[in-house]
Structure formats: C-alpha cells, structure tokens
Amino acid sequence: MHRPALIHCSLLFGMLLPLAAGAAELYRYVDDQGITVLSRQGVPPEFIAKGYEVLNEQGRVIQVVPPAPSAAERRRLLADKARAGSDAQLLRLYSGPEDVDRALERKLAELDALIGVARGNLQSARTQQGNLQSQAAEHERAGRAVPEHLLAQIGNQLAEQQRLQQDIARYQEARQQARASFAADRARLSELLGARP
Template sequence: MRRPALTPCSLLFGMLLPVAVGAAELYRYVDDQGVTVLSRQGVPPEFIAKGYQVLNEQGRVIQVIPPAPSAEERRQILADKARAGSDAQLLRLYTTPEDVDRALERKLAELDALIGVARGNLQSARTQQANLQSQAAEHERAGREVPEHLLAQIDNQIAEQQRLQKDIGRYQEARKQAQAGFAADRARLGELLGTRP
C-alpha cells in the first residue's frame, strides 16, 4: 500500500506541533493590586512595562524580562550613550592633553587672523566714510546740494562698519567659547587617560 504524500502545509504543522505541545509556559507578573499572578495566557499589555518572568512546567524561571526604564532612567541612558560617543570622538582626535593645547593654539590663531582682517577693514571703512563726508562738506560749503549717490555711499560705509563690528564681536565670542571648549576637552581627556589635566 502506498503512503500518502506530505504537503508543505502538513510538514509545517508537523514541525510546529511538538513545540506547541511542549511549550506549556507560565508567566509570572505583579498586577496593579500588588498581587503576583501566574498565567498561561501571557502578560496583559498594561503590566508588561513592570517586567515579568517566564517559567517552565516545573516552575523554574527560564527568562526574566526586566521592567522598562523610567523616564529619568531613559534620559540617563541617553546621556551615558552621548557621553560615551563624545569620549570616543575625543580619543580619536587627541592622544595627549598637549594635542588639545596645540589645537587650541591653531584655533585661536585662526580667529585672531579673522579679527585682524575685520579690524583692518573697519579702519578702511572709517577712512572712506571720513573722505566721503569731507566731499559732502565741500558741496555744502559751496552752497550745492549733496548728491544722492554720495549720501548713499556714506550710508553704505556706516552699515559696513556696523557689520564689521558685529563680526569682530562674533569672533571674540568664538574665541572665548573655543578656550572654554578646549579646556573642557583637555580636562576630560586627562580623566580618560588617567593623567592630570
């Protein structure tokens, strides 16, 4: 007599059946009344976040699902991850605290150069404004109206000076921030390397 052929569906059912029969697990959790509950149906969604245990038929714990972290714990985990990433980046950039000092010197030299250029441009704009105002004064002394283009040029020089003063202020602020940032990097690198900052 010929055996019936096994279909893919019957093969799959045959593979799953022993697992389903042997998988008589219990779930142990604490409900909102503080009562410990054992259940074969699983853990209700509202109690999953509190954590639970999975037990086998003999009552032995085979898996522990810890409670979900609180909002404060999640913030701390994220802060720790960010700190670890920042520390790794710091160690990639610098080998010694002296490397941080050299990087700071380069940054300050770059900012000082920008400040120097801006101050030079500011002095030039002031000189141009003075020349233009002198021309405008000559027109007024001669009893002529000051040409519009001359007034516009004076306004442009004043606006340029204000822009340059703002740039100088920004560069000076960036200089302070660089000093503070590199000092913090140097101190942290010293901690990571176990040396004094």
C-alpha cells in the same frame, strides 16, 4: 492500524508536542494591586513595562523580561551614550593634553587672523566714510545739495562698519568659547588617560 499510518501519526504527534510544551509556559507579573499573577494567556499590555518572568511547565524561570527604564533612566542612558561617544572622539583626536593645547593655539591663531582682517576692513571703511563726508561737506559749503548717491554711499559705509564690529565681537566671543571648550576637552582627556590601566 497500518504501519505507514502509525508512523504518520507518530510524526504528527512529535511535531505537536513542542507546541504543547510551549503552550504550558506560564507568565508571572505583578498587577496594579501589587498581586503576583500567573497566566497562560500572556501578560496584558498595561503590565509589560513593569517586567515579567516566563516559567516552564515545571515552574522554573526560563526568561526574565526586565522592567522598561523610567524617563529619568532613559535620559541617563542617553547621556551616558553621548558621553561615551564624545570620549571616544576625544581619544581619536588627541593622543595627550599637549595635542589639545596645540589645537587651541591653532584655533586662536585662526580667530586672531579673522579679527585682524575685520579690523583692517573696519579702518578702511572709516577712512572711506571720512572721504565721503568731506565730499558732502564741500557740497554743503558750496551751497549745493548733497547728491543722493553720496548720501547712500555714506550710509553703506556706516552699515559696513556696524557689520564689521559685529563680526569682531563674534570672533572675540568665539575665542572665549574656544578657550572654555578646549579646557574642558583637556580636562576630560587627562581624566580618561589617567583612568587607563
């Protein structure tokens, strides 16, 4: 054999050797009957989720693929991730519990202002409704039919009052939710800051 051909064969053999070594890997997994199986073909798809090990040609474990998490574990992992994100946001927003208290005061003041405006508008709508009803009463006392536009305006004022009352109730509910939410944030922040070294 000529020397260049020999070098060529040696190079080819050297390139194929790692492939042969890779082909010598074994896969160890547990089947449905609980029997440990060693296979050169790989792990069947239905057993991959249970986890498996990859062994080299000497039988040493070179890689461990852990079992896939259960549905409960996935939910717990997602909840832990969400909690970590929430905790990080709390620590970015507030340097201490007193910051949470100040933020709550600002939120309550904002909601109180909205309630005040809604109550003022409600009183105004009631006054307008009273004036319109007085006009309607004058028409009735005079023996005339109450004009349609006047009845429509009274209806509009009643609807406006109902809407404003719903707004006030919504703002009051938001006040309660804000108190609960900020109290939870304050407690968690105190817990996080207390846990710091």
